[in-house]
Amino acid sequence: MPPLAGRAPQATVLALQCLLSGSWRSDTGCRMVVSVLSKDGRFSGSYLPGPAAGNSEILTSPLEGSQQDARLVPHPTFSFIVHWQLRDSDTTRMTAFLGQCYTGTNGEETLHALWLLREAADSPAEDWKATRVGTSIFTRIK
Numbered sequence: 001m002p003p004l005a006g007r008a009p010q011a012t013v014l015a016l017q018c019l020l021s022g023s024w025r026s027d028t029g030c031r032m033v034v035s036v037l038s039k040d041g042r043f044s045g046s047y048l049p050g051p052a053a054g055n056s057e058i059l060t061s062p063l064e065g066s067q068q069d070a071r072l073v074p075h076p077t078f079s080f081i082v083h084w085q086l087r088d089s090d091t092t093r094m095t096a097f098l099g100q101c102y103t104g105t106n107g108e109e110t111l112h113a114l115w116l117l118r119e120a121a122d123s124p125a126e127d128w129k130a131t132r133v134g135t136s137i138f139t140r141i142k
Contacts, residue, residue, distance in 0.1 A: 017109055018070050018101035020078055023141040024111060026050065032063065032138065041067045047082045059085040065097070075102050078111070092120040097136070111138035 020043060024032045029050025037043045048060045065080025077100045084093040099113030113136045121130040 017103050017107065018076050020065075020067050020101070020111070024138040025141050026136045026138050028136065030136070031141070034063075037067060041069060043067065043080070057087045057089060059087055061085045067101075070101075075100050077101075078113075094118050109140050111136075113138070 019037055020034045021036045022034060024034070026032070031048045031050065032045065033047075034043050034045040042064075043066065044062065044064045046060050047063045049058050061082050061084045063080045063082045065078060067078040068076035070076045077098075079096065079098045082095045082097070084095070086093070095115050095117040097113045097115045099111055102110050102112065104110065115134050115136060117132040117134070119130050121127045
């Protein structure tokens with residue numbers, strides 16, 4: 001059956017729910033706030049680690065990224081980088097997140113992401129321990 005005139009197809013309606021702008025909480029208690037997406041899908045915001053990070057030295061940190069156009073696909077992909085701000089530290093850390101947004105049958109949005117955390121290594125001999133890999137699932141904070 002063709003869609004009714006003036007109504008968007010269901011996939012488009014659901015995909016538009018997957019715009020990243022807003023507040024999100026990860027499965028480890030981290031909080032992410034994403035600004036409004038630009039027309040080309042770019043965004044910025046802030047990231048604050050939760051209690052699982054176990055490090056009070058980490059401050060609210062800036063993030064920048066981009067999202068696939070949610071009008072074109074039902075489950076858009078995204079990527080962003082967090083440049084960690086550390087209290088009283090010269091250590092450099094960055095984390096790259098790459099993932100996809102899904103909308104469940106109940107309308108709840110989740111972000112499934114793979115991340116790579118990179119710390120500065122003092123030498124090539126120390127390079128082996130400078131990168132960590134993990135996954136995170138984010139849900140929208142309403």
